[in-house]
Amino acid sequence: MAYVQDTLKLDNGGSVFLGLSSTSIRVGDKLKVTPHFRGVAKEDFLCNYVWNLDGSWEKGDFDSTIERVGHTVPEYTWEFVPERPGRYRIAVDIEDSHGRFKGNVERWIIVAGKYGFLRPPVPPADAPTAVLADDVSMIFNIASEQFNSLKEYFIAAAKHELTFKEFRALDHISFEVKRGEAFGLVGTNGSGKSTMLKIIAGVLEPSAGKVNVHGTIAPLIELGAGFDMELTAKENIYLNGALLGYRKDFIDEHFQDIVDFAELDGFMDMPLKNYSSGMVARIAFAIATVTEPDILIVDETLSVGDFLFQQKCERRIKELVESDNVTVLLVSHDISLVERICDRVCWIEKGHMRMIGETDEVCEAYRSLDQD
Ligand SMILES: Nc1ncnc2c1ncn2[C@@H]1O[C@H](COP(=O)(O)OP(=O)(O)OP(=O)(O)O)[C@@H](O)[C@H]1O
Numbered sequence: 001m002a003y004v005q006d007t008l009k010l011d012n013g014g015s016v017f018l019g020l021s022s023t024s025i026r027v028g029d030k031l032k033v034t035p036h037f038r039g040v041a042k043e044d045f046l047c048n049y050v051w052n053l054d055g056s057w058e059k060g061d062f063d064s065t066i067e068r069v070g071h072t073v074p075e076y077t078w079e080f081v082p083e084r085p086g087r088y089r090i091a092v093d094i095e096d097s098h099g100r101f102k103g104n105v106e107r108w109i110i111v112a113g114k115y116g117f118l119r120p121p122v123p124p125a126d127a128p129t130a131v132l133a134d135d136v137s138m139i140f141n142i143a144s145e146q147f148n149s150l151k152e153y154f155i156a157a158a159k160h161e162l163t164f165k166e167f168r169a170l171d172h173i174s175f176e177v178k179r180g181e182a183f184g185l186v187g188t189n190g191s192g193k194s195t196m197l198k199i200i201a202g203v204l205e206p207s208a209g210k211v212n213v214h215g216t217i218a219p220l221i222e223l224g225a226g227f228d229m230e231l232t233a234k235e236n237i238y239l240n241g242a243l244l245g246y247r248k249d250f251i252d253e254h255f256q257d258i259v260d261f262a263e264l265d266g267f268m269d270m271p272l273k274n275y276s277s278g279m280v281a282r283i284a285f286a287i288a289t290v291t292e293p294d295i296l297i298v299d300e301t302l303s304v305g306d307f308l309f310q311q312k313c314e315r316r317i318k319e320l321v322e323s324d325n326v327t328v329l330l331v332s333h334d335i336s337l338v339e340r341i342c343d344r345v346c347w348i349e350k351g352h353m354r355m356i357g358e359t360d361e362v363c364e365a366y367r368s369l370d371q372d
Pocket residue numbers: 140141142167169187188189190191192193194195196
């Protein structure tokens with residue numbers, strides 16, 4: 001690994017060199033930091049730091065004075081193993097015995113995710129809009145009484161005895177998602193996330209407000225949506241592909257890619273009703289991402305896949321996000337997945353917009369919900 005050096009000249013004529021084993025590593029990799037000192041006065045102290053660009057200290061013992069250093073200074077090599085992707089400042093400060101800052105040397109490093117992925121910067125404010133949700137509300141009418149059979153229901157309907165109560169699943173939700181952005185929706189069970197995604201996908205019509213969508217959508221919303229369980233997997237690939245707007249010759253051409261990605265060779269002539277939920281998710285994800293849709297919507301569908309397939313899907317989603325062309329809307333209860341993938345996050349709670357902003361900030365607030 002190439003060593004990158006940086007130098008600080010101290011006013012007493014001494015100098016500090018900061019050597020890093022790399023300026024770009026992945027989460028979990030070790031970064032070796034080697035400060036070299038010359039002519040640092042006896043009473044000087046050395047402090048080393050790792051500072052995350054988002055303003056928080058990374059966990060570790062680095063924010064303390066580690067040793068009094070003498071005139072002939074040995075080398076202090078220490079290691080930093082980042083837990084989160086991001087941009088980090090690796091710094092060494094020199095202070096005198098009164099804690100007065102004498103100078104420092106620092107370097108920036110980029111820490112990519114486990115799969116070599118760094119969340120791309122949030123698109124600029126003037127980037128084109130992919131999805132605009134404007135004051136969206138959704139009201140469901142729920143029957144006030146419970147009916148034990150369809151017959152009872154129709155009798156009540158014929159007698160005009162059906163009464164409904166309104167349930168507001170979404171209450172005046174507004175947000176804008178830029179093209180190329182990875183946007184997450186979080187919230188506790190029943191908060192309205194899937195309802196929001198369904199409105200964006202055009203599956204549901206909002207009761208009030210409107211949603212503008214620019215581009216083609218590949219919605220992975222409900223497991224089995226767009227599939228006919230009686231048909232074979234092969235027939236379903238053609239059916240679902242057609243629903244996503246792919247021509248038959250396009251599917252012919254990409255059929256094997258879909259089967260390979262889903263790793264379901266040998267199961268293509270089996271009716272989908274005999275598939276496990278994870279197998280259905282595999283097929284659905286493989287079809288939706290065989291090309292680059294303008295907007296990929298991923299609800300919890302992936303959670304039924306095994307961990308290997310989840311990792312594979314995550315890699316594919318990241319490739320799409322990195323391409324800068326695909327807008328990803330992700331709903332997940334796996335907050336670390338949201339943190340790894342999304343640029344911005346909207347937290348919806350009981351139908352209300354609780355918070356919207358940068359991923360780390362919103363996820364941290366959401367995580368602290370259990371302390372409320
Ligand atoms: N078709 C419907 N008719 C009546 N109520 C509905 C309907 N669809 C959703 N709801 C209600 O709207 C609320 C929001 O549901 P939604 O599925 O959007 O929540 P969610 O945040 O995705 O939840 P989860 O995290 O559990 O998947 C829930 O209380 C749900 O019961």
